[in-house]
Amino acid sequence: DVKVTQSSRYLVKRTGEKVFLECVQDMDHENMFWYRQDPGLGLRLIYFSYDVKMKEKGDIPEGYSVSREKKERFSLILESASTNQTSMYLCASRVGGRVDTEAFFGQGTRLTVV
Amino acid sequence: GENVEQHPSTLSVQEGDSAVIKCTYSDSASNYFPWYKQELGKRPQLIIDIRSNVGEKKDQRIAVTLNKTAKHFSLHITETQPEDSAVYFCAAPGGSYIPTFGRGTSLIVHP
Numbered sequence: 001d002v003k004v005t006q007s008s009r010y011l012v013k014r015t016g017e018k019v020f021l022e023c024v025q026d027m028d029h030e031n032m033f034w035y036r037q038d039p040g041l042g043l044r045l046i047y048f049s050y051d052v053k054m055k056e057k058g059d060i061p062e063g064y065s066v067s068r069e070k071k072e073r074f075s076l077i078l079e080s081a082s083t084n085q086t087s088m089y090l091c092a093s094r095v096g097g098r099v100d101t102e103a104f105f106g107q108g109t110r111l112t113v114v
Numbered sequence: 115g116e117n118v119e120q121h122p123s124t125l126s127v128q129e130g131d132s133a134v135i136k137c138t139y140s141d142s143a144s145n146y147f148p149w150y151k152q153e154l155g156k157r158p159q160l161i162i163d164i165r166s167n168v169g170e171k172k173d174q175r176i177a178v179t180l181n182k183t184a185k186h187f188s189l190h191i192t193e194t195q196p197e198d199s200a201v202y203f204c205a206a207p208g209g210s211y212i213p214t215f216g217r218g219t220s221l222i223v224h225p
Contacts (some may be wrong), residue, residue, distance in 0.1 A: 004157075040215055042218045045212065051151075100145075100165055102162070102163075103150075105159070108157060
């Protein structure tokens with residue numbers, strides 16, 4: 001079974017803090033994604049990575065950055081957390097090079113910024 | 115990029131009824147259409163998908179239909195059960211190969 005593991009299930013951070021969300025997958029997938037999930041807005045893509053050290057902006061990258069130094073790990077960084085970044089964050093991975101492959105999701109990190 | 119519209123946002127049915135969720139997409143380059151189910155407090159998981167070379171695919175009580183001309187695809191659930199209650203997401207890749215998700219449909223099945 002593919003496993004995508006996010007480092008925290010729940011996080012509470014203060015406004016202005018730098019926040020790191022970590023995601024690790026164990027199936028040697030090339031592609032990794034960070035999505036933000038808000039009620040009524042579905043899954044919105046923040047950043048994705050085709051492979052190690054490669055990253056591309058998604059639909060809502062403002063206020064976020066990412067790091068992919070190793071194939072199995074994709075980190076999402078909130079440079080200076082704000083209350084409007086309170087949300088559920090989902091990481092996903094999949095085999096690269098093809099469009100018709102399943103995306104496997106992590107369990108999600110619910111981040112609250114106070 | 116791809117634009118995916120999903121309707122309805124909420125669907126309430128009685129146990130045993132059928133449920134239909136529809137998605138439309140904009141990019142004619144899209145050729146793979148998955149559906150994900152997210153139960154309360156859990157991660158989204160793929161339940162069925164369809165490629166552009168077929169018009170319909172079935173797996174027990176769920177089916178997906180595709181109309182490439184009209185650029186829409188639908189999820190059909192027959193004989194709904196309470197455990198079908200969840201949020202369902204459709205997706206389409208467009209020409210970028212990155213899945214764009216619909217906004218989700220909250221399906222509620224009343225016993």
